[in-house]
Amino acid sequence: xxxxxxxxxxxxxxxxxxxxxxxxxxxxxxxxxxxxxxxxxxxxxxxxxxxxxxxxxxxxxxxxxxxxxxxxxxxxxxxxxxxxxxxxxxxxxxxxxxxxxxxxxxxxxxxxxxxxxxxxxxxxxxxxxxxxxxxxxxxxxxxxxxxxxxxxxxxxxxxxxxxxxxxxxxxxxxxxxxxxxxxxxxxxxxxxxxxxxxxxxxxxxxxxxxxxxxxxxxxxxxxxxxxxxxxxxxxxxxxxxxxxxxxxxxxxxxxxxxxxxxxxxxxxxxxxxxxxxxxxxxx
Numbered sequence: 125x126x127x128x129x130x131x132x133x134x135x136x137x138x139x140x141x142x143x144x145x146x147x148x149x150x151x152x153x154x155x156x157x158x159x160x161x162x163x164x165x166x167x168x169x170x171x172x173x174x175x176x177x178x179x180x181x182x183x184x185x186x187x188x189x190x191x192x193x194x195x196x197x198x199x200x201x202x203x204x205x206x207x208x209x210x211x212x213x214x215x216x217x218x219x220x221x222x223x224x225x226x227x228x229x230x231x232x233x234x235x236x237x238x239x240x241x242x243x244x245x246x247x248x249x250x251x252x253x254x255x256x257x258x259x260x261x262x263x264x265x266x267x268x269x270x271x272x273x274x275x276x277x278x279x280x281x282x283x284x285x286x287x288x289x290x291x292x293x294x295x296x297x298x299x300x301x302x303x304x305x306x307x308x309x310x311x312x313x314x315x316x317x318x319x320x321x322x323x324x325x326x327x328x329x330x331x332x333x334x335x336x337x338x339x340x341x342x343x344x345x346x347x348x349x350x351x352x353x354x355x356x357x358x359x360x361x362x363x364x365x366x367x368x369x370x371x372x373x374x375x376x377x378x379x380x381x382x383x384x385x386x387x388x389x390x391x392x393x394x395x396x397x398x399x400x401x402x403x404x405x406x407x
Contacts, residue, residue, distance in 0.1 A: 132379040133387065134252050134288050137174050139372040140185030140331030141357035142167045143223065144202045145194030159359070159397075163190075164201055166358040166394050170372040174209045174216075179374070180252045182209055185331025185355065186221025186264060186294030192229055199230055210238025215250060218242065219261055221294040221331055226263040242292060245278035249286070255379050258284035261292030264332070268295045272316045282324055287379030289324055294331040297321075297352045299339045303364040309333075310343065318342030325350040326377045326384035334361065335368050336391045351386050358394055363402050369393045 144167060148160035174182045188202055206216050217240040220226050227243070228234055234241055240248045242261035250257040260281030265271055272295065281289055298318045300309045311317035319342065321328060327350050336356035341347055355373040360366065369391075376388035 132255055132287070134181065134255055134257055134377045134379075134384075135179045136290070136329070136375045136377065137171075137179040137182045137372060138185065138329050138353055138355040138375055139167075139170045139182070139358060140219075140294070140355050141187045141221070141334055141361075142170070142184070142202075143187055143190040143357065143359065143361055145190040145198040146359070146361060148190075148195060148198055160198070162397055163359045164198075164205075166370065166396065167202070168205050169394050170358050171205055171209055173374070174214045175212050177212060177214070179214060181215050181217065181250070181257070181259075183217045183259075183290075183292055183329050184219065185292065185329060186219040187223045187331055187357075188218065188221070189224055189229060190361075191223055192225045192227065194229060199233065203233055206239070207236055210236045214238070215240055217248070217259055217261065217292055219292050219294045219331060220263040222264045224264070226265075245275055245280075247279050247281045247284050249284060256285060256287045258286035258289045259292065260284070260289070264294040267313055269311060269313050269315050269317065273320050273322075276322055282322060286383065288326050288377045288384035290377070291322070291325055291328045292330070293328065296332055297328075297330065297339060298342050300333045300335075300352075300354065301337060302333055302335050304367055305364075308343070318346070318348050321349045321352070323349050324383040326380070327375070327386045328352045329375075330354055334365055336371060336373060338389050350383075351389075353386075353389065355391075359396060360399050363399070366399050370396050
């Protein structure tokens with residue numbers, strides 16, 4: 125375990141929606157510059173503080189890969205980057221996203237003892253220099269607006285003895301904002317209402333939304349039971365994201381009797397290459 129935690133504070137690096145394999149066809153029909161290497165480079169930049177031992181835990185909020193079936197070289201490159209973090213003594217929690225259809229490709233490869241894989245609703249217990257951390261989570265969920273409460277309960281997180289409790293997911297929550305037109309998600313079949321968040325958490329850490337943001341209130345202005353943190357994506361995957369800064373989040377949590385508390389949240393921008401306007405072209 126990293127030695128970054130001091131004075132009852134746990135430092136977490138939150139990333140997600142890295143979409144490794146984007147613009148990386150198995151059999152390209154035309155020769156042209158590809159964006160795939162940019163996605164891997166941004167992913168590695170996001171993980172750099174963890175490999176340097178500056179955080180205690182990495183949470184990847186899902187869509188590690190762009191689709192459920194990506195070239196084996198993409199899987200190997202992504203796995204190697206995560207193993208470097210785990211080999212440095214920093215646990216890596218992984219949530220499977222919707223682009224992965226709720227399941228990491230080649231799951232048998234993700235067996236490093238430092239990986240915490242949410243392949244089903246479950247909770248992992250960690251000791252971060254004397255701070256008890258309970259990390260619950262589950263893979264991407266269809267009809268999340270209807271099923272979130274029961275699935276979160278199935279993780280067993282609420283019953284886990286802990287100084288800091290965190291829930292990991294890959295979902296859209298009420299109030300999240302995306303796109304050039306600032307579309308706001310409202311509760312519905314696939315969007316979790318703010319009132320559905322459980323008690324006793326320091327935060328909910330999520331992927332799926334590509335803009336970094338921290339939600340503290342629902343659309344009616346009522347405080348959420350816990351903040352919802354999105355790191356956003358590390359690269360732009362569509363023209364609708366052309367104005368968005370990409371990066372990852374550095375979060376700090378203090379131990380406390382009610383699951384702990386978020387004490388610091390910082391979005392760290394990443395350099396991204398210029399994005400070309402979309403045009404019709406062959407793969």
